[in-house]
Amino acid sequence: MLQEFFETAKSDFLATFGGAWIFPILIISIIWILVKEKEWSRKILFGILPLAFLALYWCPLSGQLFIKLLGEDVYWRVLWLIPLAAVIPYAGCMLLKMLTGVKRQIAFVGLMAVLVLGGKSVLSAEWFEASTNVYKIPQYVVDVCDLLPGNIHAVMSNRLTPYVRLYDPTITLEYARNALIFNGVEDVSNRGATANLYKAVQESEIDVDVVGPLAREQGCTFLVFSLNRTYKGNWEDYGYREYGTTSEFRIFVDVNYEEGQDTRKWEE
């Protein structure tokens, strides 16, 4: 149990501070503050308090309590307690305080260079991509939603489910992330129609004879799948026809659907 805790603490710690010099800079800053600061209350808040939080993080007793209360997956959030962006600049300013005039400005530029070179830019292509709409969701989602009417119930490709309702909350979905639990399950025959529908549409070749009746049973008026899916069977046999396509998706509609009809689903 103790070993398990230290493994969690170590991996979370490395995930938070890895890939940059931020932790060594923090430790140097703390030491500098503890040595140079004369005012005790500042020594405590900028030097001892961050150390106390580090100790709290690594202490198995408090750590295991945190894990029990917060959950193992988010133990790293305890590290947020360390006021990094106050401690490091304060240590830097203590150094700058000893200088005046141009020397201070040059040292300031040097310290900024250390922070820039010691870290990694957050505002980079690693995390961000150019936005093409004010919703800041993938453009392929907007393209699909612009074709669909509102107030409908739909089954959608996994690429769409996280974002569709961010664009149009009047669309209800047969499943979303809640269906991911079925991913590792081989046989879902006894888990209800939604689970069976989800599993059936994950196939690269969709068996229309399976999906069609299930989608109809669940009241799905619209079905949206990636263009690269192929189909075995005939959609018309189950009352669906092609509604439209975008550059990445093909949309099917219930032939009985009338423009403006409200087909949203609500299960008690």
Next chain:
Amino acid sequence: MRLEILLSAGIFFGGTFFSGYALRRLIKIKNEGFLFSITAGTMLWWALMELILVPMTMLHVSFQSFVYVYSAAAAVLTVCGICCWKDIMEDGKMLAKEWRKYLTFGHLAALGFIVYQLVYIHHHMYLEWDDTYYVNLANEAVYSNQIYWVYPETGSFPDFDKRYVLSLWPIFYAWLSKLIGVIPTIMAHTILPWLVIPLAYMVYALIGKKLFPEDSQLQGMFLAMAVLLHLFMSGQHTAGLTFLSITPWVGKGVLAAVLLPMLFLLVLRVSRKNTYKEWLLLGISGLGGCLLSSMGIMLIPVFIGMAAVLIAVQKRTVSYVLCGLASCLPCLVLGLYYIYLTH
């Protein structure tokens, strides 16, 4: 979209500015400047929202009713703040006299970095998978008029996940969306960064001012380095500072980037002035933090508690521990309720 951003900023910063003055008048904190009013006002708004929202959610009250009640409460606070015009004028005069001293290399560098960050984020997007839950929670409030009683990812069945019921931060921007007339998705992804990022740096500007009251050059340098630490961190998703750039609309991000630094500022103030009003501000901020994330309900008492114990040891007085405990009381009550709900 510029108009919507300006309107949102006007409502948020204008409202919190005046509400901050109302709070300051009530607890008699004078001559702290405009930025302090905005940050204190924000804490008051969030604390007030937590007080109003939790019972209304439990009682299954409609979102529209919440909008009426909370808007009225925020409006009353704002009007009370406007009535404190003498205090505002005093701070205004002080700023008019001293503004030149803030034109330092450090301040200009910080301003440049902040503008770069805002413009970059405005033109880019970060795809956060959890938005399908949290942002849709706000969307669902606006579109179905229900607070938290619909499963936001599908919208097709009732849901009540006890883990988040005490920290419904998305309802805050759902409320702003309702006032401005945009969908919460746009409010979260496009407008909120313009509010949260400046707010976070206001807190650091105040910390710098507290640390170096006589040296505005160092204040600017402190701020510039704090901003850089947010921009050039490890780049790991799990680092608290990174959240300010990648997901400034997520409650956890606001907790890490705004609330915890705010607590640090208030602890710094308390370490100098052990007065009830400073502890009251800490208590209000703690309660406001509970709105942001259920994580806050736990981390806030740990932060305040640890700081209070260390200062108490240094000052050799138990009053810090007792006052710290009192300021954590709202979090502790909500924490116990959280444990009751989830276990």
